[in-house]
Amino acid sequence: MYAAVGDRLIVRSNRVGSPIRDGEVLEVRHPDGSPPYVVRWSDTGHEALVYPGDDAEVHHFHHEEPASS
Structure with a gap:
């Protein structure tokens, strides 16, 4: 697993009925x-050092290049 600042970390629980959590990667160490990452969770705003497990995936943020004139 690899991430960059601005990517989203999505964690899907392996327990039925548990919420999916997502957060913004603020820092890559x-x-x-590679992990760990400092993540700000969208549901609480809490920032934490995260070592993602098998239930996590990274959604990469792609910066758009400015259009040339």
Whole structure:
């Protein structure tokens, strides 16, 4: 798993009925983008150091290039 600042971390619980959590990656601790990540959770606004497990995935944020004139 690899992430960059601005990506979304999505965590899907393996228990039925548990909510899906998502948060914005605020900080990546390794130059290669591997965990851990500092994440701000969207449901609480809490910032935490996260070591994602098998139930997590990264949705990459793609920066759009400005249109040239």
